[in-house]
Amino acid sequence: MATETNRLHFPRIRIGVPLLGLIWLAVTTLPFLFVVVTSLKTQEETFSAPVWALPSHFYFGNYWAVLHGPYLTYFGNSVFVVGLSVLLIVLLSAMAAYVFARLRFRLNKLLFGLVIAGMIVPLHATLVPIYLLTRNLGLYDTQFALIGPYVALSLPISIFILTEFMRQIPHELEEAAQLDGCGPFRIFWRIFFPLSTPGLATVAIYNGIALWNEFIFAYMLTSTPPHRTLPLAVWDFQGQYSSNIPAMLAVVTMTSLPLIAAYAFGQERLIKGMMAGSLKG
Template sequence: MNRKLRFPRVGIPLLALIWLGVTTIPFIFMVVSSFKSQEETFTTSVWAPPGHLYWGNYAAVLKGPFFTYFRNSVFTVGVSVLLIVIISAMAAYVFARMRFALNKLLFGLVIAGMIVPLHATLVPIYLLTRNLGLYDTAFALLGPYVALSLPVSIFILTEFMRQIPRELEEAAQLDGCGPFTIFWRIFFPLSGPGLATVAIFNGIGLWNEFIFAYMLTSTSEHRTLPLAIWDFMGQYASNIPSMLAVLVLTSLPLIVAYAFGQERVIKGMMAGSLKG
């Protein structure tokens, strides 16, 4: 009996430490290897630390179009996340609070979008982007990013808004507030943790998105950070340390964003799973 009681106290922290190692070691390996020279990478052990810190990889990355890729990623992800948050919040309010004949049917159709395979949409989206004249422009990725992120975002926020006390809505109606005012003044502010969860969840996913960025853009003027790694890949050889330096620089904004936003994400997930 004592052994069963001791396992949660000892076993869970131990498992947490193991998982921390599993998730941290690859990043540490990436950072350490990014400070090796190209020659040292191929002449020493993969796991050997660099003989000296070689900053040439970061210098080569920053001298290239890295900041153009970074600017494109900030614009694309920032605008996409803003549109996702606003549109999904409005749709979630309708599904969570308004009663009409097709509510459940339409909600089911929206949620069904979560099971559509991503690769099944590549050709239609490519053709549509070309026909609209948006191919290789700053706006080429906004449509696919927003559309493909809405189903899961609406699902999260709908379940969150259903937990908001109905008495607040009834009190606002008695004061003469319409649905639009109730949404902006009551439901949108109270859904802050859920909105933060949706924003961070989608922001991380879109920041690392590769396939649509590769398919819908063709020049460095409009490509995003996940494609910066291609500048150091050749037909017969690749500059591996420089590629790792790109990955380190690309990961830093996500680490900083999640470090400041992880508490809101956890609160949003917990609040959406508990009935108030």
């Protein structure tokens, strides 16, 4: 009887999983397709034709207008700010995580708790203090005005992820290194940092995506196009009484492409790194 029941359930599972996958694919893909299709319409066609209607002809003038504006400047600023911020986040969070995960001292748990408490601080509660501090340091309206807040606000979650990851690394590797005369600094760089590659990749990808799309600090701490980042590029096509919606969606499409390309080329490497880390741990 149980065998017959299992046979009835197996086909349902085999049909249900692909069906759920197709539904999820539609949910995640259709919004992006809508953005791309609308970006290829003229502004007049956007208001006169149905929302999901295909354009009568592919109009690439929106992308031409975007590229002939300050878009490339915004793109370069985003690459610089996000790249440097992610590099600092990975290095600082890895070193802090190693201290909390493997070094024993009296205030370990207390300090770790204070760092993790930073995860519950509301973002908007920090806007005024960060703005005043940036003004006083003379960094307002520069790329460096964004790096400090980006790194500081990303460290708590990054340290939490890497601390839990480093706790899973076998103690035998650390003990063998100590027998060879390695100190904490060399143990970190020779053993823990290389073995933490999957965790480091997770932290880098998570923060890279979040900072690439960050808007509020970029809007508050920069005021001129030479220092703005990509999330503010849409403002160039928004007037007081009207907005060029196709051009704005062209900006959104071009801003999303680097993230999609990075994931497409890096997903296999990331999965292999995660599998290797689980086998080593």
